[in-house]
Amino acid sequence: MTASTATTADTFRPALHYAARNTWLNDPNGLIHHGGLYHLYYQNNPVDNVWGNMSWGHATSADLLAWTEHPVAIACDEEEDIFSGSIVFDRHNTSAFGTESQAPLVAVYTSAFKAGSTHHGVQAQSLAYSLDGGYTWTKHAGNPVLDRGSAEFRDPKVFRYDGDAGSYWVMVAVEAKDFMVVLYKSEDLKDWELLSSFGPANATGGVWECPDLFPLPVDGDPENLKWVLVVNLNPGGPNHGSAGQYFIGDFDGTTFTSSTTVTEGLQDPARLGEYQWLDWGRDYYAAVSFSDAPDNRRLMIGWMNNWQYANEIPTSPWRSPMSLVREVSLRTVDGTLRLAQHVAEDPASVSGLAPSFTLEAAAISNEMVVLDGAAGSVQRIDLTFTPGTAAEFGLVVRGDGTQGTRIGIQPAQGRIFVDRRDSGLTDFHESFASIDSAPLLAIDGSYQLSVYVDHCSVEVFAQGGLVTVTELIFPSTTSTGVALYASGGTATVGSLNLTRWS
Structure with missing residues (x-):
């Protein structure tokens, strides 16, 4: 998507984060x-x-x-x-x-x-x-x-x-x-x-x-x-x-x-x-x-x-x-x-919201699985992964099949990454489209993620917050899908709980 794509003045105004009114x-x-x-x-x-x-x-x-x-x-x-x-x-x-x-x-x-x-x-x-x-x-x-x-x-x-x-x-x-x-x-x-x-x-x-x-x-x-x-x-x-x-x-x-x-x-x-x-x-x-x-x-x-x-x-x-x-x-x-x-203060607890979508143990293999009923533009997603044979696995947020922000784990490399190259508006600056990664190792054989998605951002807290990755994104208002994926083999989602504000 190009920077010329029309947006309303407050398309990206966050729901969970502070931003000044007009400055x-x-x-x-x-x-x-x-x-x-x-x-x-x-x-x-x-x-x-x-x-x-x-x-x-x-x-x-x-x-x-x-x-x-x-x-x-x-x-x-x-x-x-x-x-x-x-x-x-x-x-x-x-x-x-x-x-x-x-x-x-x-x-x-x-x-x-x-x-x-x-x-x-x-x-x-x-x-x-x-x-x-x-x-x-x-x-x-x-x-x-x-x-x-x-x-x-x-x-x-x-x-x-x-x-x-x-x-x-x-x-x-x-x-x-x-x-x-x-x-x-x-x-x-x-x-x-x-x-x-x-x-x-x-x-x-x-x-x-x-x-x-x-x-x-x-x-x-x-x-x-x-x-x-x-x-x-x-x-x-x-x-x-x-x-x-x-x-x-x-x-x-x-x-x-x-x-x-x-x-x-x-x-x-x-x-x-x-x-x-x-x-x-x-x-x-x-x-x-x-x-x-x-x-x-x-x-x-x-x-x-x-x-x-x-x-x-x-x-x-x-x-x-x-x-x-x-x-x-x-x-x-x-x-x-x-x-x-x-x-510090979980938005779901303060709002009194219960998870709106849950998923118990599910295996994925060389596929992208769109989660029906999980779509939203402002969400908290808590999930665990157990690696299998996959070279890479993870989830896609604010997706529509064409664009989306990929949060992936590569166990052999010991890395987690956020790929925002196809996250929405990216060409307003030459350095914005990026894949940004961090070292991440399994704990007791699994990976735990808490992901906060807002209208213009993704904050990832991995392994109890030992690793965090924070990224701005500027997706289309129609890009609200959530998907799980694995490539090069298998992985298992141990549990997934999603709370949605919008």
Whole structure:
């Protein structure tokens, strides 16, 4: 299908994912749970649906699924664009921005200074504060609060550290073109002292952006904590373009020490597949976690797009959705620590929906089997496969016999892939049509998949979320079929449960 195929303005607007009403968005910013709501701020162009005029958009949700869009929270002006950053609840008013009765929310963001500023050409860290729960913001008169004189110093993620080294604020930011994470400490969010740096390491095929650092219990044991350092990069992902990598190690309040570094210094392209990736798809970038999530859950959300083609995806008047929110955990797999991810709040459970289509054990052999009664454009599909003699097996979603998105497993190669070459609209950019793959091994002789299909996306969670693949797709409204297939032999579907919204 060509990019000239007619579509209505909201053909691809997601049902399960957040997208702005009629503007552009990219990186999630300032993620926090506060006042009983999840606050999602994000890079936003308030006046167009392509990148520019960077400000912070704002949306809130009680359940991580239904989002309410609010007016722009922190707007750019003639002196600065408002680049990425984070928000903390300064409950003890260390910043002195609060009052006797109201502790402030404090946003720490990157000022990308324009020609009208005395800091022109510099990226530095600045503050804004809110006394009404995050809806209106006042910029700090003393901005910027941290200036290295660098043109590529950005994306501060701030958290409260309480440990053996003391209690203070920690900022994790990047020197993007040096492939370096820099860590600072502060008592009041205004005066910052350098702690240490990390990098270059592992993937360095593009600038480093949007870091995050947080502890997680290993295998659910609160007495055994490890720290996870997330570093997004563009380009240089495992399947080209934007992606996010992570390191696992220890943080002593001063220094992060990685135990999962594969290559020090600049990237060895031949070892790209050995690094640990948040997601192996093309469309999961700038992922960071929420502060103060209830029950100490570590919840993450990413921008569901890729800088290779981000400004050209065929959506209107909005452009770019966010991923579903994911809860992350650390699991030991064959003696190795791995990040596992699952959808934080299952849309089916929240909606009270039961599976609308089920299938018990069924063998397939050198065939494509269309599942009558399973068609839909917004779905969750849970299924298991047991390999037989087939060289490849899997399923096709949003299909019509001519187009469709193929999710396949090749057991001999130990790979899973998403093939979107015939997924619908693809020729709006030369790099969009793709086959994107990830390493995947059987567990106890089988493969388990959870697949979330929306109007413009597919998110695949394999083997309990040890491997995820996220891809944008732009299918015809009439392409709603679901099919199973095997080629080069046999495979068995152990079970399939499908929940359909539309």
